[in-house]
Amino acid sequence: QKQFSVTQYAVLSSLFSLPRVFTGPITGYLVYAAGWKVFFLITMVSGIPGLMLLQRFSPFGEKDPQASVTQD
Numbered sequence: 001q002k003q004f005s006v007t008q009y010a011v012l013s014s015l016f017s018l019p020r021v022f023t024g025p026i027t028g029y030l031v032y033a034a035g036w037k038v039f040f041l042i043t044m045v046s047g048i049p050g051l052m053l054l055q056r057f058s059p060f061g062e063k064d065p066q067a068s069v070t071q072d
Contacts, residue, residue, distance in 0.1 A: 031039045 027039070030042070034042070
């Protein structure tokens with residue numbers, strides 16, 4: 001429904017930012033405990049699943065599909 005679209009956008013965008021708020025302090029403790037090199041490796045390895053999903057939804061080397069619009 002169009003009348004709730006702005007409210008839905010505001011709520012969902014604020015929910016999207018919650019992981020950033022909660023993981024920020026935790027990463028400081030992780031860097032302190034493990035060191036920067038290990039922290040970098042952990043973050044690099046944790047990003048691999050996202051890159052694999054990106055390949056599924058937007059394959060590398062694939063051009064944008066050609067769209068055509070016909071008028072009736």
